[in-house]
Structures are given as structure tokens and as C-alpha cells.
Amino acid sequence: MSSTRMLIDLELIALLKNDDRDAFAEIYKRYWTVMYMHALKMIRDEDDARDIVQEVFTALWIKRQSISPDTNLAGFLFISTKNKVLDLIARNRVKFEYLDSLAAFAGAHNNQTLGRIEEKEIMAALDREIVLLPPKMKQVFEMRIYQHCTYKEIADELNLSDKTVKKQISNAIKIIRPRLQHLSAIVLILSGL
Numbered sequence: 192m193s194s195t196r197m198l199i200d201l202e203l204i205a206l207l208k209n210d211d212r213d214a215f216a217e218i219y220k221r222y223w224t225v226m227y228m229h230a231l232k233m234i235r236d237e238d239d240a241r242d243i244v245q246e247v248f249t250a251l252w253i254k255r256q257s258i259s260p261d262t263n264l265a266g267f268l269f270i271s272t273k274n275k276v277l278d279l280i281a282r283n284r285v286k287f288e289y290l291d292s293l294a295a296f297a298g299a300h301n302n303q304t305l306g307r308i309e310e311k312e313i314m315a316a317l318d319r320e321i322v323l324l325p326p327k328m329k330q331v332f333e334m335r336i337y338q339h340c341t342y343k344e345i346a347d348e349l350n351l352s353d354k355t356v357k358k359q360i361s362n363a364i365k366i367i368r369p370r371l372q373h374l375s376a377i378v379l380i381l382s383g384l
Contacts, residue, residue: 200264207255215255218264219248225265226272233276243275320367331359 198206198217206214226247230240247268251258258267321329321336331349334340340348342356349356 201261204258204262204264205260207251208258208260210255215252218251222265222268223248226268229269230272230276233273234279239279243272243279246275247271316371317367320370324363324366328359328363331356332363335360
């Protein structure tokens with residue numbers, strides 16, 4: 192081929208279908224900048240625009256045998272570029288939705304997991320302190336904390352007065368609270384007793 196610069200698009204397509212690399216190079220030279228500007232206008236990202244145009248021209252070479260001889264080359268390249276841009280936008284939207292969903296899921300489960308870990312640590316610290324209480328006070332306090340018994344139920348079961356049960360729990364709290372002040376949740380638990 193003497194000069195591909197003077198050929199019209201239909202002639203370039205015919206040559207391209209016959210695996211003419213010079214014809215492909217001429218198409219690339221003629222349309223790369225126009226396709227790049229078209230992609231850039233749509234997505235406003237230079238790297239993505241370059242990648243899209245590269246994909247369009249790669250696809251053109253790969254599909255060169257199946258291109259119709261009377262194809263409007265400029266129209267074909269514009270539509271291919273637009274479709275690649277739309278594909279990228281759709282992939283990014285799906286990716287961002289997935290990432291948002293994943294972040295929300297991870298955040299919710301991390302908070303739940305942290306909550307469970309903190310709860311276990313708090314209960315372990317409380318258990319260690321309850322063990323150190325005097326036996327009767329320990330029994331009354333455990334019935335209140337673990338079995339959720341009312342003062343009346345504890346009094347009836349242990350043959351104590353309601354007033355004694357209240358005093359035992361109050362004394363247990365006075366002993367335990369200062370030892371566990373670094374755990375703010377314990378203070379709230381003990382306040383509710």
C-alpha cells in the first residue's frame with residue numbers, strides 16, 4: 192500500500208479485513224484522539240478514557256473479520272467507545288454498591304462483635320470480683336445478677352428479710368464498683384440493681 196493517508200474509511204475497512212496492519216495504524220492515527228476526547232467528555236478521567244480507547248481499538252483489531260465492509264467507521268468507533276464507557280460506569284456502580292454494602296455489613300458485624308467481646312470482658316471482670324465477696328453476700332448478689340430474682344424472691348428463698356437482701360446487694364455494689372470503675376458499663380449495670 193503506497194499511502195494510507197489518502198484512503199477513505201471504506202477502503203481502510205476493506206484493507207483491515209485483510210489483516211493489513213498499516214490500515215489499522217492509519218485508523219488508529221485518525222481516530223484515537225477523537226475517541227479519547229469523546230470518552231474523556233463522558234467519564235472525566237484521563238486514565239479510564241485512555242484505557243477505554245485502547246480497548247476499543249483492540250476490539251476493532253480482534254473483530255476485524257466480522258466488520259461489515261460498508262460500516263461507517265467513525266460511527267462504529269463512537270458507539271463502541273460510548274458502550275465501553277457505559278460498561279465502565281455500570282461496573283463502577285456495581286463495585287461501589289458492593290463496597291458500600293460490604294462496609295455496612297462489616298460495620299454492623301464489627302460493632303456486634305466488639306459489643307460481644309466487651310460484654311464478655313465485663314462479665315469476666317464482674318465474675319472475678321463476685322468470687323471475692325463474703326459467702327452470704329455472694330449468694331444474694333449472684334441470685335440478683337444471674338438469676339434475675341427480685342429482692343422478695345431472694346428473701347423468701349434464703350429466709351432473709353427484704354431489708355437484709357437490699358443491704359447485702361448495696362454492700363456488694365460498694366465493694367465491687369471501685370474495683371471496676373475503669374469499665375463504665377459495669378457502673379451502669381450496678382446502678383440498675
